[in-house]
Amino acid sequence: MTPTMIDTQVVILGVDTHQRTHHAAIVAADGRPLADREFPTTTAGYTEMWQ
Structure with a gap:
């Protein structure tokens, strides 16, 4: 096994x-x-934020 x-x-x-x-x-x-991003408060925006 390789460490x-x-x-x-x-x-x-x-x-x-x-x-x-x-x-x-x-x-x-x-x-x-390190990172930042804005998401719309839509179903698609919430889904994207948590992926």
């Missing part, structure tokens, strides 16, 4: 909810932004 190394990183997910959109952001534990 493998798994690198882990602590991240924080936040969602700012609004009437027509939700904005999700992921930041590293040290505060560095």
Whole structure:
């Protein structure tokens, strides 16, 4: 068996909810932004946000 190394990183997910959109952001534990995106508050938007 070949040994493998798994690198882990602590991240924080936040969602700012609004009437027509939700904005999700992921930041590293040290505060560095990693990703952010806005989703419409529709069935398709909710589905996309959680995939």
